Amino acid sequence: MRNIHTTRLYDPWPDGVEPSVPIEGYTNTWLFTPSQPAIRKPVTRTETTGPAELWRKLICGDGNLAVTSTGKWAQGLYMRVFGQILDEDSRPIPNAVVELWQANAAGRYAHTLDNRRAPLDPNFLGNGRVRSDENGWYEFHTIKPGAYPVPVKDAWWRPAHIHFSVLGPGTLSRLVTQMYFPGDPMNDWDRILNSVGDAAARNRLIATQQHPRDAGTEALGYRFDIVLRGRNATPEA
Numbered sequence: 001m002r003n004i005h006t007t008r009l010y011d012p013w014p015d016g017v018e019p020s021v022p023i024e025g026y027t028n029t030w031l032f033t034p035s036q037p038a039i040r041k042p043v044t045r046t047e048t049t050g051p052a053e054l055w056r057k058l059i060c061g062d063g064n065l066a067v068t069s070t071g072k073w074a075q076g077l078y079m080r081v082f083g084q085i086l087d088e089d090s091r092p093i094p095n096a097v098v099e100l101w102q103a104n105a106a107g108r109y110a111h112t113l114d115n116r117r118a119p120l121d122p123n124f125l126g127n128g129r130v131r132s133d134e135n136g137w138y139e140f141h142t143i144k145p146g147a148y149p150v151p152v153k154d155a156w157w158r159p160a161h162i163h164f165s166v167l168g169p170g171t172l173s174r175l176v177t178q179m180y181f182p183g184d185p186m187n188d189w190d191r192i193l194n195s196v197g198d199a200a201a202r203n204r205l206i207a208t209q210q211h212p213r214d215a216g217t218e219a220l221g222y223r224f225d226i227v228l229r230g231r232n233a234t235p236e237a
Helices: 027-032 045-049 199-203
Strands: 078-086 097-101 127-131 137-143 148-150 156-158 161-167 175-180 220-223
Touching: 097 137, 127 137
Parallel strands: 078 220
Antiparallel strands: 078 137, 097 127, 097 161, 148 156, 161 175
16 A cells, blocks of 8 residues: 555645746846756656655754754854644645754854855854654754845845755655745845745745744744645745
8 A cells, every 4th residue: 555655746836836036136046047948757656755764864853053062052042943844735744854054143154155244153053954753843943043135236135034955755845945034024125035926925934933922931933834835835945
């Protein structure tokens, strides 16, 4: 009998969910966006079922970005980011590999390509990887990232955001996306967020802040559910 978690298929994205690229004023989208339409090939069992048990190959467990292995704390506003990995029918997807990367509190990435004059935090690398549990839940402890400018002629700033990569039950269910924060006025200026044409789809990229009675007083709480493809899909970003 087929395993529902390894053979699940997904409907195409509805119109307006996929971002419109390349994006004016964002160089990387011009460099890495194909100029020709994709060549469609028939989907085989390899794409819909593999690789099996990817979480065994990609070691998970580093979900606490706020504290180093030596017990030193990162600088910034501490927060807990959590949610469910779901399919288009709101069924949880267990054993999904969820990766996160982000800038530090000053809006700088711990990467050689980011040479902006903003401080690096020696106690914050800004990346982690976890596995969703049997009910599709994932969780990270981290700090709120800072905004940063995009160095182009018509300058603009990227609002606070977190990058996610999710590998579900098959290679075709991988999703690379971004999470934004509610109430940030710079969300309205962000050309990446606004490349998603459908307003409801854009809202699915914005996390829901949790009340302190639910999140506690040690850190802010944000819930960000991620839907892999199909109806109500979380847009790529």
